[in-house]
Amino acid sequence: MAPPLRVIWYTDPHNVWCWGCEPMMRRLEVVYPDAVDVSVRMGGLFEDFTPVREQWARMSGGRWTASVLAFFEAVAAQHQMPMDAAQMLEASDDFASTWPACIATKAAELQGIDIGRRYLRALREAWCIEGRGIHRRSVQADVARAVGLDVDEFSKALDDGTAEQAFRKDREECERLEITGFPTFEIGRGDMSARLNGWQPWEVFEDVLRKVDPDLVAKTLDPTEASVAAILQRFGRCATREVAAVLGVTDDDAEILLEELEGSGKVTRRTVGNGLVWERRE
Secondary structure: OOEEEEEEEEEEEOHHHHOOOOHHHHHHHHHHHHHHHHHEOOOOOOOOHHOOOOOOOOOOOOOHHHHHHHHHHHHHHOOOOOHHHHHHHHHHHOOOOOOHHHHHHHHHHOOOOOHHHHHHHHHHHHOOOOOOOOOOOHHHHHHHHHOOOOOOOOHHHHHHHHHHHHHHHHHHHHHHHHHHHEEEEEEEEOEEEEEEEOOOOHHHHHHHHHHHHOOOOOOOOOOOHHHHHHHHHHEEEEEHHHHHHHOOHHHHHHHHHHHHHOOOOOOEEEOOOOOEEEEEEO
């Protein structure tokens, strides 16, 4: 058996374009469970956000919050992942750097790769869906507790510098590879490789995978209510776009299946910005 296709995701928990990559990440997990191996690196988008804030203020005549709100809404409209842009902006009053959230993610990874990935996802949800300030230590600890991390060990890793050291190792890798924007993906196996810069729809991302490995075979899921229910049971909650990506169907087709489950009382919907988040009804 050939070794799995390697995908390295250079990312940042705050990056709203990276939030748009979650549908493809979930598709990879479900339909390529043994064929694709995904690892994650923290890139650290902004060590100091102050110059960016000041630039936006100058460009907008002092109305930098309106500029950020418009940017968030435009990004969400592009990648079709739900974002509570107004609440995100409200949680950003004391925001100064994306590095604390990156370091918190590395603290989680020190307790295991799988739970580290769950923590990163939960951190993104806290920011984009719930509009919580994930730069704050209290929010980072709350998310750690929610995903089942040992919060004492998590806090210790933040306090003693081990998490920051792991983050700086990721940063050094980015610098060595001249990766300065996020998301960036390095995809390869053996001598075949490709770099994908920036967000792309899951369909485009998958085309790149197949160019690197033409023999890549996806596990087929029938687009049924049972399949949707299984996806929601696995992940807890999903955006419409994520269900569509996992099933390999259009967003409209996925929403029809979700609405059928909603009609039978099996799922609930939540409106977030201009999108929908779905959860199984317990």
